[in-house]
Amino acid sequence: MSFLRLYLRVLGLLAPERKLAISLALANLALAGVFFLEPVLFGRVVDALAAPSAKSAPRLIAWWAVVGFGGVLAGVWVSLHADRLAHRRRLAAIALFFEHAAALSLGFHSEHHTGRLARIMNNGVGNLFGLWLGFFREQLATLLAIVVMIPLALWMNWKLALLMVALMLSFATFNAVAVRRTHRAQGEVEELHHEIATRAGDVFGNVTVVQSFTRLAAESAALKDMMRRVLDAQYPVLRGWAILSVLNRAASTLTIVAIFALGSALHARGEVTVGGIVSFVGFSMMLIGRLEQLANFISGLFFQSQSLRDYFAVLDERPGVVDAIGAKDLPAVRGEVAFEHVSFGYDPVQPALHDLSFRAEPGTTIALVGPTGAGKTTALSLLYRAYDPSGGRITIDGHDIRDITLESLRWNVGVVFQDPGMFYRSILDNLRVGKPDADHAEIEAAVVAAEAAAFIARKPEGYETMVAERGRSLSGGERQRLAIARAMLKNAPILVLDEATSALDNTTEARIQKALDALTRGRTTFVIAHRLSTVRNADLILVLDQGRLIEQGRFDELIRRGGLFARLAEEGKFAPDAEEVK
Ligand SMILES: Nc1ncnc2c1ncn2[C@@H]1O[C@H](COP(=O)(O)OP(=O)(O)OP(=O)(O)O)[C@@H](O)[C@H]1O
Ligand SMILES: [Mg+2]
Known part of the structure; x- marks a missing residue:
């Protein structure tokens, strides 16, 4: 210039x-x-x-x-x-x-x-x-x-x-x-x-x-x-x-x-x-x-x-992901999600996902498993258009998500991130990110369900306690519980839980699990989890390895098939259930 x-x-x-x-x-x-x-x-x-x-x-x-x-x-x-x-x-x-x-x-x-x-x-x-x-x-x-x-x-x-x-x-x-x-x-x-x-x-x-x-x-x-x-x-x-x-x-x-x-x-x-x-x-x-x-x-x-x-x-700089011309808001969501031959790479040379295809029926729970770096987080980030796929398409109730306004798409997908980001604001403000106009009773209910009530009460200023940059002044488990409460408040019909309870002890996790079960009922839920029960109860298990979907099915089918999933299960890659530990 x-x-x-x-x-x-x-x-x-x-x-x-x-x-x-x-x-x-x-x-x-x-x-x-x-x-x-x-x-x-x-x-x-x-x-x-x-x-x-x-x-x-x-x-x-x-x-x-x-x-x-x-x-x-x-x-x-x-x-x-x-x-x-x-x-x-x-x-x-x-x-x-x-x-x-x-x-x-x-x-x-x-x-x-x-x-x-x-x-x-x-x-x-x-x-x-x-x-x-x-x-x-x-x-x-x-x-x-x-x-x-x-x-x-x-x-x-x-x-x-x-x-x-x-x-x-x-x-x-x-x-x-x-x-x-x-x-x-x-x-x-x-x-x-x-x-x-x-x-x-x-x-x-x-x-x-x-x-x-x-x-x-x-x-x-x-x-x-x-x-x-x-x-x-x-x-x-x-x-x-x-x-x-x-x-x-x-x-x-x-x-x-x-x-x-x-x-x-x-x-x-x-x-x-x-x-x-x-x-x-x-x-x-x-x-x-x-x-x-x-x-x-x-x-x-x-x-x-x-x-x-x-x-x-x-x-x-143009945003990579924008509303298409004539994009529409999602009508009332049933929650059918389909990936059709989806490919994606952070850089063009090394694709992170190859030709991923599966269908999630409304209200079901889909578990993504696979070794670290397999592309689980990446696959689900495409669902709320953090990135657009380089090939194939993703649909919700039959609508290509690229034809839906970003605002309405993202309002309909609640996410608990693997690394839950927190704002340098009060605990209350961080919770309100999920629902800006939530009243006290709603917030209280979400906080109780996410097992966060006790730790918030112990903080010197309760809900008004400031959270340090990126949530550094909270323990990993506290951060996760706030992230779960925040997602509960958002009350979206589609949920993504990326290792949402990985930092919790067994007892707390078991208690939250009940609330999460209640939360996921009737919603299409994607879980990336390390618990045997979560995986066992899932309606569909997707096994990813190096960006490829190598197996999919229910728990028993996959065990019977004797592939990667059966091997992971055998090697004890899934943590036993919290109840079993008790
Ligand atoms: N923002 C990014 N830019 C470039 N590469 C990335 C980015 N995020 C992830 N990757 C790479 O993409 C691949 C898949 O990562 P992803 O986070 O999806 O794995 P994952 O299956 O969720 O692993 P984990 O179980 O460890 O969470 C990895 O090789 C990772 O290094
Ligand atoms: Mg991940």
């Missing part, structure tokens, strides 16, 4: 309030005009006072006062509204980024660490804010002043003015060369800063690992090494731009000197008066001031450009 395109896109984000933005821009220009008017009035007052009868002087002074104070008041109004507009659009830019990024595919999020995303958002938005304010406060006026002053200078004295034009061309050339020479290095600098933010965020997120493996010194050293690389990349860029500013300065000085030199030659030929030279020099000083402002703005934009590009790159 070229500088101009980038800048236009920055301004384009003001479009939702374009009327106000344009009014403010025009008002700012008018105000700039008022400042030109003041010296004119000043001159007129002086003339009037010097005139034999100074009758018109009081009127002119009154006008001057009106223009002066009016300008000040209007200036306050404009800058207040420009500030408010910039603040509003900054918040809107955060919301835009947040909503967009949060809807992007899991693939995108696997590649972008939260530390990096947070940095892209904060830096991008901060720079947008600065540019918007700069636009209203000076950039526009600067640009207009240059556009107006150049023809004016040509009109005053075209020979002298050509020197100004030469100066402008040299500014433009120097800047273009500096940008071309340094933009790649500056991109590297920005990338390294992202890496630092990623690394720091990653360390904070895994602080227990860092501390228990005594990695603090190593992590600091790695961070310092990155910082050294930042400086190695940054210094040449800074050197380039320092040289540029010296060149700009030298060109300005040279131009003034040249104007004097040419002016005196022209004066000798009687083409220009001394006054003419002096006023032209005064004028060119003003113009040079503006040109230097413009050069500063360009160098500022240069150093911000990569962060702005990163911000827009996230906005340009």
Whole structure:
């Protein structure tokens, strides 16, 4: 994206309030005009006072006062509204980024660490804010002043003015060369800063690992090494731009000197008066001031450009999974689920699922078993469209899930994740994720059924107790019980239980199992489980190995068949039932 395109896109984000933005821009220009008017009035007052009868002087002074104070008041109004507009659009830019990024595919999020995303958002938005304010406060006026002053200078004295034009061309050339020479290095600098933010965020997120493996010194050293690389990349860029500013300065000085030199030659030929030279020099000083402002703005934009590009790159990222055109909400769900020749791979080279086909009748329980890494979690994640299959299709009650709106699909599938994520919020807020408008009785019932009531009561602030980032302040079992209660509150007709009770002791698991049995009655339920009873009672068992469905059937059939399932059962891969243990 070229500088101009980038800048236009920055301004384009003001479009939702374009009327106000344009009014403010025009008002700012008018105000700039008022400042030109003041010296004119000043001159007129002086003339009037010097005139034999100074009758018109009081009127002119009154006008001057009106223009002066009016300008000040209007200036306050404009800058207040420009500030408010910039603040509003900054918040809107955060919301835009947040909503967009949060809807992007899991693939995108696997590649972008939260530390990096947070940095892209904060830096991008901060720079947008600065540019918007700069636009209203000076950039526009600067640009207009240059556009107006150049023809004016040509009109005053075209020979002298050509020197100004030469100066402008040299500014433009120097800047273009500096940008071309340094933009790649500056991109590297920005990338390294992202890496630092990623690394720091990653360390904070895994602080227990860092501390228990005594990695603090190593992590600091790695961070310092990155910082050294930042400086190695940054210094040449800074050197380039320092040289540029010296060149700009030298060109300005040279131009003034040249104007004097040419002016005196022209004066000798009687083409220009001394006054003419002096006023032209005064004028060119003003113009040079503006040109230097413009050069500063360009160098500022240069150093911000990569962060702005990163911000827009996230906005340009298309979500992998979107509503199809004409997608419909799911009507009342019976719960028939079918996978038809479904294939999928996280990367194209190594497919995680091959040609998976099965049918789940409404209200039945389907158990997925197979060695670790077989693709069980992956297969079920396709059901709520965490990803779309690369081949084949998945249907619910005969509707291809790609023809259903994501919102309604996901409302109809309740999931207890293998790694249940928790928000850095209160226990109550975490439960309400399942049903935002749940009343106290509903929450209490779910919590009791999920065997979570006792531990919540033991917490110092009960339901209001804060849960640490990703639920770190809870035990694995507590986290799982909250995740089950949350899924119970969601009350969806299709359920996915991915090792939902793996972290619980036998007694607790047996008690929850009863609640889960009640919950799954009448719902199509997919369980990935390690309990013999869950597997034995399932209406259908799917045996996965290396992404392939190698056996399917009921428990007895599979045992009789003597394949992988029978072998797993024989090897004791399924934990005995909790009741049996007791
Ligand atoms: N986000 C991801 N990106 C790339 N590869 C992934 C991703 N998630 C899982 N995989 C890979 O896909 C394969 C299947 O993983 P999956 O989580 O579905 O296994 P699983 O059968 O649920 O195993 P487990 O019993 O250990 O939970 C594994 O090889 C895993 O490394
Ligand atoms: Mg899994």
